[in-house]
Amino acid sequence: MSGNDNSLLDRMPSGIAGLDVILGGGFLKGGLYIIQGPPGTGKTTIGNQVCFNHVADDRRALYVTLLAEYHARMMQHLRVMTFFDQSRIPDQITSLNGLRALHDEGLKGLLALLRREITTRDASLLVLDGIVSVRRAAGDEQAFNEFVHELQAIAIAANCTMFMLTSAMGIKVTPEHTMVDGIIELSDHLTEWSAESSLQVVKFRGGRILRGRHAFKITSDGVVVHPRIEALLARPSRPDPDNAGRLSSGIDQLDTMLGGGLPRSSTTMVMGPSGTGKTTLGLQFLARSSAAEPGLLFGFYETPARIAAKIAGVCRPLRGLIDSGAVQVQWQPPTDDLLDAHGETLLQMVHQRKVRRLFIDGLGALQAAAGGGSGRIGNFLTALMNEMRVLGVTTLFTIEVPDIMGPSIRTPLGDLSSLAENLILLRFIELRSRLYRLVSILKVRDSQFDPTLHEYTTSSEGLMIEATSDSAEQILVGYARGEKSEASAGRQPRERRGN
Known part of the structure; x- marks a missing residue:
């Protein structure tokens, strides 16, 4: 029928x-x-x-x-x-x-x-x-x-x-x-x-x-x-829009690494352990919102008071956008609702506010709401992100990754290709009793990008990324020498810490 x-x-x-x-x-x-x-x-x-x-x-x-x-x-x-x-x-x-x-x-x-x-x-x-x-x-x-x-x-x-x-x-x-x-x-x-x-x-x-x-x-x-969201949105509500072009990530050097910014109406996953600056990057992304392109922060772990304090510390321009209504902050207690209720609320807000920049902070909360071992989260996110794309929404979301040092990267969501078109990785490197932060681009939809690692720091201006990969290369060389030195001395290399 x-x-x-x-x-x-x-x-x-x-x-x-x-x-x-x-x-x-x-x-x-x-x-x-x-x-x-x-x-x-x-x-x-x-x-x-x-x-x-x-x-x-x-x-x-x-x-x-x-x-x-x-x-x-x-x-x-x-x-x-x-x-x-x-x-x-x-x-x-x-x-x-x-x-x-x-x-x-x-x-x-x-x-x-x-x-x-x-x-x-x-x-x-x-x-x-x-x-x-x-x-x-x-x-x-x-x-x-x-x-x-x-x-x-x-x-x-x-x-x-x-x-x-x-x-x-x-x-x-x-x-x-x-x-x-x-x-x-x-x-x-x-x-x-x-x-x-x-x-x-x-x-x-x-x-x-x-x-x-x-x-x-x-x-x-x-x-x-x-x-159930994946049943409701088994097919997106409308055809794919013709949204060629780029959108600023909010960080000029990151835009350069991305090949000109984030593709419009795409989905970007920002991965990294706690403390690497994932939320800060998302706030800078929202700070490029406007009345014509409204933004939405849909978060779980940071309460409104903590978000306000973070904005005051690392992304002050965002405060004015929130006060003017160009950006809305929606906090969802992670244990307060069902997975599909979260999806329903998000869809309603995107439609009502005609959101164009969406930052979902804490994808792990959605995974927890799906229930351990339910196998639902992949299908849920795929359906939800497909709908965001046809609505003309450029989405950035964060996920905490416990161990990102070494040759492999494990995530709790399995296959990343079906969930995100762009992948940004933030990581720590420990060298001579100091933690350094490095950023790399793993994937950008249908685009050339800079695959090299760049060092970055955090300040009152947010994430500040070095223009070249020189400092990152020096850090990695020093790290490799340290590992080799410990091995040659007959000691096991130090445990690689992710936070």
Whole structure:
């Protein structure tokens, strides 16, 4: 089915923005859906949240429980949610307990109750919470299948969208799974000390969906869903722009080494151990922003106060750009949110501010948010950086590399070629009880560049790079002699320190 076909189907948005994105616009009107998951995963919250969102347009909803839980207790829990609106109860949202009808009159009695209430109240949404009680009362699969079939007939006749909530889940396919229009499965996952909730659209008739697991969390606003970035941006939102030309890195000598500056709309990775000046380089990059080319610092480890102090110490011109609004600083506590939530926030800010210079300080925080061993970070960053490119954003990001001395360079992100078009390496060299700093260019997209190492220092003007490689060569020669001298004296060379 093509993307245009989705718009031909009559949809009922859930009002949960991320979920509607995953579903391609919402649920089909008059459809019958299962929301399943273990206790505590948020089924009841989603059911009520959809109800309150639905009646915001003067429509009516019916919430029927088949559990022993009192409605007063459920409402008490919901009152802390921002979507809860007491004025909608009971005229627009009617809550009923169908357990007595089920016990006294069986499945037919429950169906009669639902049909009568939907018709009488002109409800266009029904949530049936605790469908496991119906399965128990049915006695056998045939009777339960007939109940689901009759319920679907009521949904179609009344054009009423229905949701059945159940704690049953897993790969076992039951008859009702084949009969309904869609299935959403909620689950919790433990990663060492942390827990993450996710949902998956297992089945959905009548439209394309974003497949796979998507993270969500329960907040004071209810359930907040974050579509997986690599699924959302599997293809960039627009064609590649014709952005030939160069953009200054903020350091004149570095521009010379790069062959004239950074290619526009490219992605640059700045690697190096702690203390080499990666953040300082990023601040100098942002200091070339303007009202016409706004900048954004999206950082994790440096709080706003620490960033302000660093700017005052090494990049004072940036202060005026921040005060004028040409550059914005956005701090994200590294343990505060989910990976896709970070990506969502970043995309929103880039769109809203029409950002052209983006500095992401601390890529390790995104990797940590992806979860150890998840294997997601590469695909996430590839999709995100592809989108930045088509939006005309020139991106620079930093990553800490622990050991960068010797013949090999190891990074925690694996293949760098797919993540960055330009690679800048900052390193320490220890010589005669002193640490020297060297910078080198490893790669520039479709360009010639200066591959030689240059010494640099840091000052109140930021990173100051030597115009020639002479001093760097002297440092390396002295370093090599020191290593050789120690080896010839029968001693093991000193441990090569990265910080």
